[in-house]
Amino acid sequence: MRKISYAAAIVEALSTSLAEDASVSLVGSYVLGLGPKRVLMDPLRAAFADRIFDPPTSEAAIVSIGAGAAMAGTRPFVDIGTASFSYVGWSPLVNEAAVACHMSNGAIRVPVVYHMLHGLRGGGAAQHSGSPQAMLWNAAGLEIVLPSSPHDVKGLLRSAIKSDNPTVFINHARLMDIEGDVPEGDYTIPFGHADIKRPGRDVTVIATSYVVQTALTAAETLAREGIEVEVLDPRTLVPLDQDLILKSVGRTGRLVVADETNLSCGIASELSAIVAEHGFKSLRAPIMRVARPNIPTPFSQPLEQAITPTADRICDAVRQVVAWT
Amino acid sequence: MPSPRTATYRAAVLEALFGEMQRDESVIVMGEDIGAAGGVFKQTEGLFAQFGAERVIDTPISEAGAFGIAVGAAMTGQRPVFEVMFGDFITLVMDQLVNQAAKISYMSAGQFHVPLVLRTAVGIGGNLGPQHSQSLHAWAVHIPGLKVVMPSTPADAKGLMAAAIRDDGPVIFFEDRMLYNMRDAVPEGDYVVPIGSADIKRTGRDLTLIATGRMAHVALAAAELLAKDDISAEVIDPRSLVPLDLDTLVASVKRTSRAIVADGGYRQYGVTGEIAAIVTEHAFDWLDAPVLRVGAADVPIPFSKSLEPLVLPDARRLAREAAALVRGFR
C-alpha cells in the first residue's frame, strides 16, 4: 500500500470533508503546526478560500465561535494550535460546547471539531508542551481522539467531522512527519474501537498518541529478551473501548500504562484504576504507570528527556511487572 | 468540661482571613462582589469595613485579567487571596493559573514566588444547574506547581486557610458551598493546619473510606450505618490533595486491606482514579479487593430537584457498596 506522512493524511481527510459537505469550515489553517509541513495546507487554502478563515490570536473567541457555528447547523473545524493554548479558551470549551447537548435535553447538537497539537516536542518548555486530554476527559461531554498513525488519523478525522458531538482531536507534534500505509480512498474509523498495534501474551502495554510509537519500539527490545508485549492503543478516550482493554489484561494478567499526560489524575491513573476495579482478579502484578512526572516541562534537553516516557522507561516498568511474584 | 467554642464553616474561613490580614499587611483580597457586598455567600462580610478598598478589592467581571493581576501582585510582594465566585469559573482563569501561576517559581528557578490563594466555592446543591455546581479540583491536581486543599470541617477550613495564606506558592482552596452553614468546634485565635497532612476522622479495621470535602461527611454517615452491620470502617480525609499524605492512606489500607475512594468531582479521570491507582500501586500485596471509586456521575450537573441529588452518592449507597466489598471479597 502507498505510504504517506501523518500530516499528508490529515490534509486528505480535511480535503475530502470540505469537498463533501459545504457546511464544513476551517477556523485556523495552521493545522499542521508551524513546521515546514505547513505548506501542505496551501492547496486547501486555495481550493476552499471561502470556507477557510485565519482568526486573530483570540483562543477564547474561536472556541466559542466554533460552538456557536455548530449549534447553528454547520460543522466547523477549529484549530487551537498548541494544546497549551486551549487553557485560554477553556470556558467556552467546557462550559458551552461540552454541556449544550445535555443541557438542552438533546435538542441542540454541537458538531464542532477542536484540533490541537500536544506533547513534548523538543524545547517546547512549560507553555508549549501541554497535554490537556486527561483534564478534558474529566469534563463530561467531549469526544476525545488521539490518533497514533497516518492510517488512524485519516479515518478518525473523517469520523470526527461527521460526528454530531463536540470532538477534541489531538495530534502529537512529533507524529506529523512519520510515514505509514494509508489507503487512497475515503474511509472512516468508528470511535470507541481500540486497536491492538502488536499482539503479545506476557504483558499489556496501553499507550496513546505518540507514545504508541515509543511502546512499539520498547516491545521490539523486550521481544529480544523473550518478553512478548501486547501494545494496545485506545485511539479514542471518549468513548473508551473498556472491553478490549479488560480482555487483553485478562489474557496477560499484567499491565503497564504509558502516556504523556502528567501522572496525577492523568490517563495512566484512570486506566489503571478502571482495570484494577474491573479486572482485579486477573491481575498478577500491580499496574505500573509510565507518565510525565508532575513537573512543568523544562526547556533544557537533558531535563526534557528526563520527564519523557521513553522506550527505556517502558521496558523497565514491563520488566518489573513480569518479575513480580 | 466546658463544651468547645463552635463556629460555622463560613465564619471559620472568615476568621482566618481576618487573622491573616491583621497579621500581615501584604495580604489583600480580590474578587467579584467581595467588597461592600460582602460576597455572594457573605463569605467576606466585614473585611471591607475593616480593611478598606485598598486591601479588599472588587474586580470587574474579568476573571482572567483580574486573576493575572493577582499573580503579578503576588510576584511583587503581595499575598492576594483571590476569589473565584463559583468553582465552575476557574475555567475562565485557566491560562493564567496553568501557564503562569503554577510554573513561575519553577521557570524562574525560585527567583519569583507566587504566594497567592485562589479560593472558590464548589459543590452540588441548591439547584444551580450545569454551570454553577461543578467540582473541578482534579484539574488543579493534574497541574504541577499548584497545591490543592479541600477542607471538610470548620476547624480544618480555618487552619488550612491560614496555612494557605502563609504558603509561598499558589494554593487552590476549594470550599464546598453546602458546608458553609455547618457548625462545629473551631479553635479560637491563631490556628494553623499544615498542608499535606491527612486526618483520620474515624478509626476502623474492615475497610478504609478515603473521602474528600463534603464526601468525608457522607463517609462518616456511611460508617455509622456499617457499624450497625458490624462492619468497622476507617474514614480518612486527605484534607490536601497536593501534597498528598500517601503514607497515612497506604498505612491504613495495609491494615484494612480494602478501600473505597469518595470525591465530589467527576468520576472519570479524576481524584478517585488517581488515589485508587496510587494506593493499588503501593499496597497491592495487602489488598483483598479492588479499590472502588465513588464520585460525581459523568454528566453536566442537572438543575432539576429530582435529578440533582442523583449525581453524588449518599451515605446509604456508599454503605451498600462498602458492605458488598467487605462481604464479596472475604
Added chain:
Amino acid sequence: MSTSMQAASASSVQSLPAAEEALRLLRGMQFIRSFEEQVRNLSSGGVIPGLVHLCAGQEAVAVGVCSLLRADDMIASNHRGHGHCLAKGADVTRLAAEVLGRRTGYGLGRGGSLHMFDAANGNLGTTGIVGGGVPLAAGAALSAKRRGRGQVAVSFFGDGALNQGLLFEVLNMASIWRLPVLFVCENNGFGEFTAIEDVTAGPDPLARGLTFGIASETVDGMDVLAVRAAAQRALARARERGGPSFLVCNTYRFGGHHVGDKQDYKDDADAKAWRLKDPIERFGGWLQHCGMANASAIAALKTEVDEAVRAAIELAKAAPLPAADDLELHLHA
C-alpha cells in the same frame, strides 16, 4: 544620509540627551542587535533546541523605554523578549546560558528563551502565551501603588496581543484603579505570520486604550528618541499617580516570527523601506549629523559590543547542562 536627516528632523523636537547618554542609547541598541544576530546563527546552526524569537529591528522600543526606568521599576515581557531583558540590565552571559539551556542560565536552563526571569532587575519574565505577561505588569503596578515609592511597571507586548481579551480586561482595570503601569505595544506589523490588518479590526489600535480613558499615543518605534520622549511623559504621569498610559510603537521585525521562518508572507518593497529606518543606523547617522560621534567611533563601538557578546556566548556554551537533580528544584516555593 537622507534617512538620518529625517531622523534628525523627527527627533530634533524631542529633548536632546547629552552625548554620553546618546552613546549609551546607541550602545544599548547595538548590544541587542549583536546578541540577536549571534543567537540567530547559533539557532540556525541547530545549537539551540525549540523556537527562538528575535527582536532585531525593534531595539529602539526596548532601549528607549528602559533607559528611563529605575532599578526598582518592573517590566513584564513577551516571547520576543531578549531586548527587553538586556535593556533592563540582564547579565548577557546568564541570558545566553538560558537561551542555550545551560545550568548557569536565569532559570537553570529550564525556561529557555521563552521564559527568562530576572528578579534582581525587576524583570517579571518573558512568556510564551500571547498577552500572558500583560496582567503580571498590572499586578506589579498594584504592588507599586500600595508601596507608594513611585515605582512603575511596564508591559511589553506585540500587535498580536491587541486581540486578546485579556488585554481588554486589564486595560479596563488599570484605568479604574489608576495603576502606575505603561502598556507598550510593539506594533511590528505581524502577529506570528499574519499581517496586523488581516486580524485587527477598528480604526486604530490606539482606540483600544482611549476607549477606557487611558492616555494613549502612537510613536515612531524606529526612533529611539521619539520612544524615549513618549515614555518620559507616560512615566511622569504614572509616578505622579496619574494612572496608566498606552503607547503604540510602530516598528518592524527584521527577521521572521522565529528563526527558520521563511517569511514568504512579507512584501519585499515593504521590508526594504523599513530597513532604511533601521533604528541603529538611523540614530548613528543622527549622532554623526549633530557631531556627537564620528563614523570610526561608531564602528569601534560595534566591534567592541560584538566582541563582548561573543565572549559571553562562549562562556555560556562552555557552561554545563543542568543535571537530573535540577529537575524538581523550586517546583513549590
Added chain:
Amino acid sequence: MPTLDRRTSLSIFQRMLMIRHFEEAVIALYKQGRFASHYHLYIGQEATGSAVLETLSEKDLICTTHRNHGHIIGRGCDPNRAMAEILGRASGFNGGRSGTLHICDHSHGFLSTSAVVGGCAGLATGAGFGLKVRREPHVAVGFFGDGALEEGLVSESFNIAALWKLPVVYVCENNSAGAMGPQQGGYPTAITATDSFVRLPAAYGIHCLKVDGTDIAAVYAAASAAGQRCRGGDGPVFIEAFTTRWPGSSPLWPELATVTDLNDAWDPARISGPHADWSRHHDPVLRVARELVAGGHASRDELMARDNEARMRIAAAANFAIDSPMPAPASVGDHVFA
C-alpha cells in the same frame, strides 16, 4: 422621531404583556417554594426585547443569557414549557436540566443559553459565522447585559465579527441606571472605565446605535436598521438600549416591588408606594399602554382585554408546570452525547 403602525405596536405590546405576567408569576411560584435556585427577571426591559424580536424572521438565530425569560416568551415560545423548565419539570424546554439559567427553545432559533457572563456574545458571533458559511440571509442576535462588556471574550468576538463582516446584532441591555449597587447592599453593577459602552465596540469598527430601551418605536427602528445592515453583508451592529433597573431586580434577591395594573397607565394618580417614580416614568408596559391609547391605536378596554388574556395564559402555564412530572432519575445520563 420614528412611529409605528397599529399592527406592529400592538404585536410588540402583546409580547410585553406576556413577558410581564410571566415574570410576575415566576416570583409568585418562587414564594410558594416551587423552585429553589437564584433567578433573574426581565421586568423593566420588556420593550427592548419585544421590539427587537418583532423585527426578526423565523429563521433568525438568538442567543441569550441568565436573564432569558423575556427573550424566550417574547419570541413566542411555549410559556408552559418555559415555566416547566424553571420548575425543573420533565416537560420543560430542557427537560429540567437547566432551570431558569439556561432555558432555550431550539425550534425557535435559540442557541444554547449561557449563564457565563459574556458567553452569549461568543456563541452569537459563532451563529453569525455559521450563517455566513451557509450563505443564508439571516441574522444572529445576541442579548446581554452591560456587565458582559467587562469580559475579554466579548472584545475578541467584536474584533472577529467586524473583521469577517458577520451578520450579528449585539443588543446590550444596559439596566444599570437606578440600580442600588453593592454599596447599598444591592445587586452589583458594571465596573468599567469607559464613559460610554458604545465606545468599546466602536474601537473595533463596529457600527453602534444608542436607544431608549422603553421606547418601542426607537428600538424597533434601530433593530430594523441593524438587521438590514447585516443582511446586506455590511457586518455587525451594536445596539445599546437603556432601561432603568426595576426596583425588584435591584436587591440581591428578586422581590415583587411593583404589581402591574394597566389602569395606572392612564391614571397615574392611582400610583403610590416607594417605587411610584419607577412606575410613573420608567415602567415600559405602562408607558406603551399610555402611548397606544393616546396615539389612537387601541382603546383602554381593548388593552385591558389583552392584558387579561395574557394573565390567564400565564396562569395556565404556571398550572401546567406545577402539574408536570419531575424527570425520571434514570434519565440523568441521557443526551451527554448526541
